Amino acid sequence: MFVLDPRLQQDCLVLGDFPLCRLLLSKDANYPWFILVPRQADVSELFDLTAADQQQLWQETTCLANSLKQEFAADKMNVATLGNVVSQLHMHVIVRHRNDAAWPAPVWGKVAAAEYSEEQLAQLRQRLRSALNNNDFKEV
Numbered sequence: 001m002f003v004l005d006p007r008l009q010q011d012c013l014v015l016g017d018f019p020l021c022r023l024l025l026s027k028d029a030n031y032p033w034f035i036l037v038p039r040q041a042d043v044s045e046l047f048d049l050t051a052a053d054q055q056q057l058w059q060e061t062t063c064l065a066n067s068l069k070q071e072f073a074a075d076k077m078n079v080a081t082l083g084n085v086v087s088q089l090h091m092h093v094i095v096r097h098r099n100d101a102a103w104p105a106p107v108w109g110k111v112a113a114a115e116y117s118e119e120q121l122a123q124l125r126q127r128l129r130s131a132l133n134n135n136d137f138k139e140v
């Protein structure tokens with residue numbers, strides 16, 4: 001049974017589901033920072049997934065990254081799976097701009113996290129709706 005890691009629960013908001021993955025938003029408002037988590041139990045590595053699920057993860061990652069790049073006019077999309085702190089398999093999909101708080105360095109620990117206001121969250125959800133309009137994404 002799939003259970004979201006407590007650290008991801010604490011640090012993120014649940015936005016919805018793709019066919020395989022739960023889509024999260026990092027609570028750090030410095031960057032549009034999204035995280036895909038396959039809804040499967042006991043998966044910590046890409047190779048723990050079946051070949052079909054690996055393909056599905058890449059399809060969902062590509063769909064999300066491409067949609068976000070267009071919607072947010074990204075200078076660069078950062079896509080990574082690390083798992084050193086949270087072992088549950090999760091894919092970071094981060095919109096980067098040359099003028100963001102950490103550019104050109106990685107986002108982890110560069111600056112203090114900023115909180116989203118309710119208005120910012122509502123706007124971000126609307127932009128996500130627009131970006132993922134014709135895809136297999138179900139918002140919660």
